[in-house]
Amino acid sequence: MAHAVCLIADPERAPLDGATVAVVQRVIGGAARWLADHEACELLVEAAGGDEIRAQAQAALGDLPYDVEVVPAAGRRKRLLVSDMDSTVITVECIDELADYLGVKPEVSAITRRAMNGELDFVAALQARVALLEGLPVEIFDEVFRERVKIMPGARTLVRTMRSWGARAALVSGGFVPFAERVRDAIGFDLTQANRLETMHGRLTGRLLGPIRSPKSKLALLRQLTRVFRLQPGETLAVGDGANDLPMLRAAGLGVAFRPTPAVAKVAPVTIRRGDLTALLYLQGIAKGSFVSG
Numbered sequence: 001m002a003h004a005v006c007l008i009a010d011p012e013r014a015p016l017d018g019a020t021v022a023v024v025q026r027v028i029g030g031a032a033r034w035l036a037d038h039e040a041c042e043l044l045v046e047a048a049g050g051d052e053i054r055a056q057a058q059a060a061l062g063d064l065p066y067d068v069e070v071v072p073a074a075g076r077r078k079r080l081l082v083s084d085m086d087s088t089v090i091t092v093e094c095i096d097e098l099a100d101y102l103g104v105k106p107e108v109s110a111i112t113r114r115a116m117n118g119e120l121d122f123v124a125a126l127q128a129r130v131a132l133l134e135g136l137p138v139e140i141f142d143e144v145f146r147e148r149v150k151i152m153p154g155a156r157t158l159v160r161t162m163r164s165w166g167a168r169a170a171l172v173s174g175g176f177v178p179f180a181e182r183v184r185d186a187i188g189f190d191l192t193q194a195n196r197l198e199t200m201h202g203r204l205t206g207r208l209l210g211p212i213r214s215p216k217s218k219l220a221l222l223r224q225l226t227r228v229f230r231l232q233p234g235e236t237l238a239v240g241d242g243a244n245d246l247p248m249l250r251a252a253g254l255g256v257a258f259r260p261t262p263a264v265a266k267v268a269p270v271t272i273r274r275g276d277l278t279a280l281l282y283l284q285g286i287a288k289g290s291f292v293s294g
Helices: 018-028 050-061 096-101 105-116 122-131 142-147 157-166 177-187 217-227 245-252 262-267 279-283
Strands: 002-008 033-034 040-046 065-073 082-084 168-176 193-199 202-207 236-240 254-258 270-272
Touching: 002 018, 002 050, 002 254, 002 279, 018 050, 033 193, 040 279, 050 065, 065 270, 065 279, 082 157, 082 217, 096 122, 096 142, 096 168, 105 122, 105 245, 122 202, 142 177, 157 168, 157 177, 168 177, 168 217, 168 254, 177 193, 217 245, 236 245, 245 254, 245 262, 254 279, 262 279, 270 279
Parallel strands: 082 168, 082 236, 168 193, 236 254, 254 270
Antiparallel strands: 002 040, 002 065, 033 040, 193 202
């Protein structure tokens, strides 16, 4: 079976060069195809499975700071993207930033880290953190989005490039609707799902409304959209960083843990630690010259 071995770098910190690619090539063979100078190159090889060839490529690189991932060479271009929001397509955890306005960010952040690492039940941890936000005025969402929310490098390019060939893009978040809707519009997602916060007299009550967007909800949306758009599971791509994303990552045709927590990195199908979100385009075999820039 043909596989693509993708070598992806952070070009500003550790550019990828031909000599490094040649080191891997001597071990696993394959024809080299550069996707972006100093940033991404793939080797097309025949191998029974991806795990063994990945291990060989990684061993050849040793401690050099590059992402090495292996994907089947066939059917690489996906037609559906389902993405997490916090710490995936934006650089912050919005709930932690809201907590900062009440002086409880360290407490909330600690719960967030444990929940994202799979140490706590996601729903219970979310409810506990939301309770600490009681009393915040609803106007705070505008300020937090304006002052603290930053789009992750490569997010707009990823979504716009995939949509250029007709793919659909969905944002599904365990975070909150006021942020998810703003992020959807800023990046270009087709649709979004997120949690709703109860308000009273213009302030948060510390409670959630309606069904909670849990790990099962993310998986359910992936499956629902796969059916709605009449796709095969192999035509889907999911990306996230936390333990609550793992069910959808495992179910997608290509499931990518992006700069994940340590526990997630150990079990995720594919992991990107050093590249930005355009790495997901390289994994699909898309060269930088074909990107639709954001």
